[in-house]
Amino acid sequence: MTTYKLLLLPGDGIGPEVMAEVERVVAVLGEAGLASFETETDLVGGAAVDAHGVPLADATLARARAADAILLGAVGGPKWTGVAYENRPEAGLLRLRKDLLLFANLRPALCYPALADASALKRELVEGLDIMIVRELTGGVYFGEPKEITTLPDGSKRAVDTQVYTTGEIDRIARVAFDLARKRGNRVASVEKNNVMKSGVLWKEVVTQLHAAEYADVELEHVLADNCAMQLVRRPKQYDVLVTDNLFGDILSDAASMLTGSLGMLPSASLGEVGADGTRAALYEPVHGSAPDIAGKDAANPLAMIGSLAMCLRYSFGLGEAADLVDGAITDALAGGARTRDIASEDSKVLGTKGMGEAVVAALKSRIG
Ligand code: NAD
Ligand code: IPM
Ligand code: MN
Numbered sequence: 077m078t079t080y081k082l083l084l085l086p087g088d089g090i091g092p093e094v095m096a097e098v099e100r101v102v103a104v105l106g107e108a109g110l111a112s113f114e115t116e117t118d119l120v121g122g123a124a125v126d127a128h129g130v131p132l133a134d135a136t137l138a139r140a141r142a143a144d145a146i147l148l149g150a151v152g153g154p155k156w157t158g159v160a161y162e163n164r165p166e167a168g169l170l171r172l173r174k175d176l177l178l179f180a181n182l183r184p185a186l187c188y189p190a191l192a193d194a195s196a197l198k199r200e201l202v203e204g205l206d207i208m209i210v211r212e213l214t215g216g217v218y219f220g221e222p223k224e225i226t227t228l229p230d231g232s233k234r235a236v237d238t239q240v241y242t243t244g245e246i247d248r249i250a251r252v253a254f255d256l257a258r259k260r261g262n263r264v265a266s267v268e269k270n271n272v273m274k275s276g277v278l279w280k281e282v283v284t285q286l287h288a289a290e291y292a293d294v295e296l297e298h299v300l301a302d303n304c305a306m307q308l309v310r311r312p313k314q315y316d317v318l319v320t321d322n323l324f325g326d327i328l329s330d331a332a333s334m335l336t337g338s339l340g341m342l343p344s345a346s347l348g349e350v351g352a353d354g355t356r357a358a359l360y361e362p363v364h365g366s367a368p369d370i371a372g373k374d375a376a377n378p379l380a381m382i383g384s385l386a387m388c389l390r391y392s393f394g395l396g397e398a399a400d401l402v403d404g405a406i407t408d409a410l411a412g413g414a415r416t417r418d419i420a421s422e423d424s425k426v427l428g429t430k431g432m433g434e435a436v437v438a439a440l441k442s443r444i445g
Contacts, residue, residue, distance in 0.1 A: 077109070077111075077112045078112065078393075079112040079113065079114050080111070080112065080113050080114070080144040080145065080392075080393055081113075081114050081115075081116070081142065081143045081144045081145075082102070082113045082114070082115045082116070082143060082144065082145055082146075082147060082388075083115075083116050083117075083118060083139055083140055083143035083145075083146045083147070084098075084099070084115055084116065084117045084118075084146075084147050085117075085118055085119070085120040085136070085140075085146060085147070085148040085149065086117065086120075086123075086148075086149040087120050087121040087122075087123060087148060087149040087150050087151045087165075087366065088121045088122040088123055088149075088150060088151050088152055088153050088155075088165060088366045088371075089150055089152070089153050089365070089366025089367055089368050089371035090149070090150060090364075090366055090367045090370060090371050090376035090429075091121070091148075091149025091150040091151065091366055092149060093149075093371070093372075093374065093376050093378070093429045094149055094150075094362065094376055094377075094378040094380070094381035094382075094429065095147065095149045095381060096429075096430075096433070097378035097381065097382060097429060097430070097432070097433030097436070098147060098378070098381050098382055098384075098385050099115070100433055100437050101382055101385060101402060101405075101433075101436065101437060101440065102115065102385065104437055104440050104441060104444070105389075105398055105401075105402075105440075108444045110395070110397070110398045110401065110444070111389065111393070111395055111398050116139060116143070118136045118139055119133070119136065120132055120136065120148065120151055120165075120168045120169065120172070121150075121151025121152060121165035121166070121168050121169065121366075122151065122152065122153055122155055122156045122159075122165040122366075124136065124165075124168055125156055125159055125163060125164075125165060125168075129163070130163055130168070131151070131163060131164065131165045131166075131167050131168025131169075131171075132167075132168035132169075132171045132172060137171070137172070137175060140172060140176060140359075141176065141357075144355075144392060144393070145358045145359070145360065145388050145392040145393070146172070146358070146359040146360070147359075147360050147361070147381075147384060147385060147388060148169070148172075148359055148360070148361040149361070149362075149366075149381065150361070150362065150364060150365050150366040150367070151165040151166055151168060151169050151365075151366060152164070152165040152166050152365055152366045153165070153366045153368045153371070154368055170218065170219075172359060173213050173214055173346060173359070174214050174219060176348060176357040176359065177214060177348045177349065177357065178213055178214065178346035178347060178348050178357060178358070178359055179212060179213055179214045179215070179245070179248060179249060179347075179348065179349075180210065180212075180213065180248075180249060180252045180346070180347045180348075181210070181211040181212070181213040181325065181344055181345070181346045181347075182208060182209075182210060182211075182252075182256070182344060182345045182346075182347070182387070182391075183208070183209040183210075183211060183325070183329040183332070183342060183343075183344045183363055184206070184207070184208050184209075184342070184343065184344075184387075185205065185206075185207045185208075185209065185329070185332040185333060185335060185336050185342060186205065186206055186207075186336060186341075187202045187203060187204065187205035187206075187335065187336050187337075188336070188337075188341075188406070188407060188410050189203075189407075189411070190407075190410040190411045190413075191336065191337040191341070191410060191419055193421060194337035194338070194419045194420075194421065195334070195335055195336065195337050196334040196335065197309065197312070197334075197335055201311065201312060201313070201335075202312065202313075202335050202336070204313065205312055205313055205335055205336065206260075206261075206316075207312065207315050207316070207317075207318065207332060207335075208256055208260065208316070208317045208318070209317075209318045209320070209325060209328060209329050209332060210249060210252055210253040210256065210317060210318065210319040210320070210325075211320060211321075211322065211324075211325025211326065211329065212241075212245065212246075212249040212319075212320070212321050212322050212325065213322060213325075213346055214245075214322075215240065215241055215242075215245045215321070215322060216239055216240065216241060216275070216321045216322035216323055217237050217238065217239040217240075217321075217322065217323050218322045218323065219240075219322075220237065220238030220239055220240035221238055221240075222236050222238055223236065223237050223238060224236055239273065239275045239321075239323075240275065241275045241278060241279060241321065243278065243282050246278065246279050246282040246283065247282055247286055248349070249319060250264075250266070250282065250283045250286050250287075250319055251286065252319075252347075253266075253317050253318075253319035254286070254287070254290075254291040254294050256317055257294050257316060257317040258291075258293075258294060260316055260317065261316030261317070262293070262294050262295060262316070263294065263295040263296075263297075263315075263316035263317065264287075264291075264294055264295070264296050264297075264316070264317045264318075264319055265296075265297050265298075265299050265304070265315055265316075265317070265318050265319070266279070266280065266283045266296065266297070266298050266299070266319050266320070267299050267300075267301050267304045267318055267319065267320035267321075267324055267328070268280055268298075268300070268301060268320065268321065268324070269300055269301050269302070269324075270298075270300075271300060275321070279321065280298055283296070283298070283319070284296075284298075301320065301324045301328075304318070304320075304324075304328060305327070305328060305331060308328065308331055308332055308335070309331070309335075312332070312335050329342065329344075329363050330363065333363060333364075337418070337419045338377055338418040338419050339363065339364040339380070339418075340362070340364055340376065340377025340378075340379060340380050340416065340418045340419070341377065341379055341380055341383070341419070342362065342363035342364070342380050342383075343360070343361075343362055343363070343380050343381070343382075343383030343384035343386070343387050344360065344361055344362065344363050344384060344387070345358060345359075345360050345384070345387040345388070345391050346358065346359045346360070346361070347391065356392075358388070358391060358392045360384040360385065360387050360388040360392075361381075361384055362380030362381050362383075362384055363380060364380055374428035374429050374430055375416065375417055375428060375429065376416070376429045377416040377418050377419065377429070377432065378416075378429050378432055378433050378436075379406055379410075379416075379432065379436075382402065382406060382433075382436055383402075383403070383406060385402060386399045386402040386403045386406075387399070389402065401440060401443050401444065402436075402440065404439075404443055405436045405437075405439040405440035405443055406436060406439075408439035408442075408443065409432070409435040409436045409438075409439045412435065412439065413425070414427055414431070414432055414435035414436075415427060415432075416428070416429065416431075416432050
């Protein structure tokens with residue numbers, strides 16, 4: 077059996093708490109002979125700022141490059157608000173994404189049957205929900221230049237962020253979305269704002285051309301981002317795959333999380349191009365942040381992080397059976413009534429992060445038999 081090198085970057089706030097539960101799941105898979113991992117742990121974000129003065133040390137980036145896949149908890153928090161902009165914890169995560177060329181961020185929003193009543197929407201609007209948000213992750217306003225604050229002659233200031241997209245960047249993310257759609261509901265909604273943004277005009281043009289040339293069998297619609305936000309809350313099940321830019325994808329995925337019950341439910345995969353040898357750089361992380369309001373209280377939902385491990389097994393290692401077991405264990409734990417506070421109803425018995433991790437481990441062991 078191949079032994080895969082996993083780099084664990086727990087990060088800040090609830091990051092280390094949810095990562096600890098993933099380590100337990102990894103151990104069970106190893107003991108059962110379903111997967112074999114060599115794990116290393118390193119610092120990222122505020123934890124790295126405290127130790128090294130930078131949110132991602134060069135040595136950590138080198139370890140990330142050498143790993144077969146990376147699991148990341150979360151970065152950031154109020155402790156580092158005074159740190160220089162270039163060295164803020166979030167800059168470490170952005171550098172990882174940019175330097176490893178992780179342009180494709182997959183953010184699935186699934187409504188687990190047991191959680192239909194935990195959604196912010198009525199049960200009938202979310203029952204069976206299965207949306208895949210494909211977020212472009214290494215371009216757009218996050219990385220465009222110039223990005224600066226300058227002082228004007230009158231002493232006031234001017235802040236600039238730049239939204240940039242090239243044909244190549246749009247084409248490669250659209251391909252990811254169309255390819256995924258073919259394996260799912262065969263429908264893509266492309267989201268931009270061509271009515272006010274040049275990058276939106278080019279986005280729509282490139283997606284339209286690619287669709288006509290190579291993906292005419294996939295149903296395509298174009299949606300303006302503001303309308304898409306409204307439609308997600310009005311009738312979310314109309315969507316199969318959504319493809320959008322870095323900023324719109326960030327915002328729409330947090331909104332989509334509440335359809336499933338909680339931000340603590342959404343996993344993600346950040347993928348690079350497939351290389352000549354068939355491998356691709358990949359980082360897996362929950363969609364949520366470091367949740368400073370609940371950090372250190374054993375209150376975080378670890379399911380987004382555990383679900384990110386399942387995506388890693390599936391997308392990086394082709395371990396579909398192990399991935400199904402982990403996803404199934406999450407489904408079983410929820411069906412058995414396991415609830416952290418964020419997804420609890422009035423009559424639920426509330427578990428902590430560790431309790432939820434235990435419930436998943438127990439469900440996994442019983443599936444393994
Ligand atoms: P957040 O995602 O950390 O939290 C938003 C809300 O959701 C909070 O009320 C929090 O308690 C809740 N929440 C988040 N994850 C949860 C979980 N697993 N279980 C239960 N409840 C959960 O967003 P924020 O508060 O806006 O940001 C806090 C910090 O995290 C900031 O520094 C931000 O930059 C950073 N951040 C990091 C990432 C990342 O590392 N990928 C993502 C988003 C935000
Ligand atoms: C996310 C986060 C990050 C983003 C931050 C922490 C840089 O919100 O992964 O969704 O904006 O991409
Ligand atoms: Mn976000």
